[in-house]
Amino acid sequence: MDEIVDRLMMMGIYRIPEHMGIRFNEFMFVRNVLAREEAPYVEHAEEEIYKQIDRGRLLIVRGPKGDGLSVATLAALTRKILLDRAVVIDAKVARDGINVGLADLANSIREAHREPILYLDLSKPGHYPQKPWMEGVLYMPTRLDEFLSTLEEVKAVSRAKDVTAVVVLSDDLYEILKNWLGRHAAAEVSGGNVYFLRELVRVYSNCGEDAAAEVAEVAAKHDCGRAVLATLAADWLARRNCQGTATEALQAAEDKAKEFIADYIWYTVLNGNRPYANLHAPLILLRYFEGPLSAEEAEEFLINLGFEDYIVRGSEAARWIAARHCSLIEGAIKKAVETALKEGAKDGLHYVLRNAASRYHKYFKDRSK
DSSP: OHHHHHHHHHTTEEOSGGGGTEEESSSEEEOOTTOOSOOOOOHHHHHHHHHHOOTTOEEEEEESTTSSHHHHHHHHHHHHHHHHOEEEEEHHHHHHHOSSOHHHHHHHHHHTTOEEEEEEETTOTTSSOOTTTSTTOOOOOOOHHHHHHHHHHHHHHHHHHTOEEEEEEEHHHHHHHHHHHOSOEEEEOOOOOHHHHHHHHHHHHOOOHHHHHHHHHHHTTSSSOHHHHHHHHHHHHHHTTTOSOHHHHHHHHHHHHHHHHHHHIIIIISTTOHHHHHHHHHHHHHHHHHOOOOHHHHHHHHHHTTOOHHHHTTOHHHHHHHSOOOHHHHHHHHHHHHHHHHHOOOSHHHHHHHHHHHHHHHHHHHHTO
16 A cells, blocks of 8 residues: 555645645645755645635645745645645646556546546745755756646646646746636735744744744745745754854855755746757846846847847746846846856856846947947
8 A cells, every 4th residue: 555655646646635735743844945844834824715715726835935825735735635635736736657548547536436637836845955055956846847847737727627737836936827827716825924934933043032033034024935935044054053143044044045045047937958048148237237127128139139029029038137026136136246246156156147237338339439
């Protein structure tokens, strides 16, 4: 029996809480963003998500990036498993790991008198490993084009088979995809709850209530990334035996979070693809110097640089880069550009930004003649 359960989990078919990364003791805990054992869940958000999961509907769980969307969604889906005998299909795992269509999986689950739920999350817990604090961790977020391909299948199966689908999208992606999503419901999650943040810090730092409350109060003032910042700050304190101020811990956490966002831009927004990144890198520089743009202005800029119209029009990456984002993402963009221009970094995002600089400056020099 254990072998069958393990096999189902490898296929992305989750029938018990442990499959979802949930375990129970005095409270319910979820695997957290640093892949540790315990994380408090956003209880009020979990309740809201659970209420909105209806059969045959596409539900988007949205909110600021790094605010605990994934944790709350896992908690809500676990509740569906326990209370409503649902079976959750992780669409990405199922699609990547087995040669069975999502529609066929859903049909098989219904034949077993259980209710299938399709689940897709671009950045579920484990998305922010402690590179380079934890040796040997390779951080490669999901590519946006792969995610959108899976999401297209999830949408199609949900509508054709009357299957519930729950998709987690941070606000930065939701804003550029909401029209493409078509008919859907949205449950909003915010990690600004000071109690939730305090519990995160207390669990991961073990530095006591006073330290946890102080870090949580500072983290709550951010407009996104609050859960990630609280957890990273707690980790920083734990590694220093609780020696350090909340301000120092949050500064270290913010620096680390910006590294994660730079990787997110490279691997997810730019698909980790150098030709694709070379196309959009001048736009990142323009964005740095000029601030947010309209999607139309971003496209015209790239076309005027000589890129083909059919390649540029409708680019999700161009729309993402052009948009205004929360302060953590804005700070990551600024840091990435300044690092590339100052140090000439050789890999990933910094490399293409460095190479794009000459093309960007040539464009403005020609325009000023």
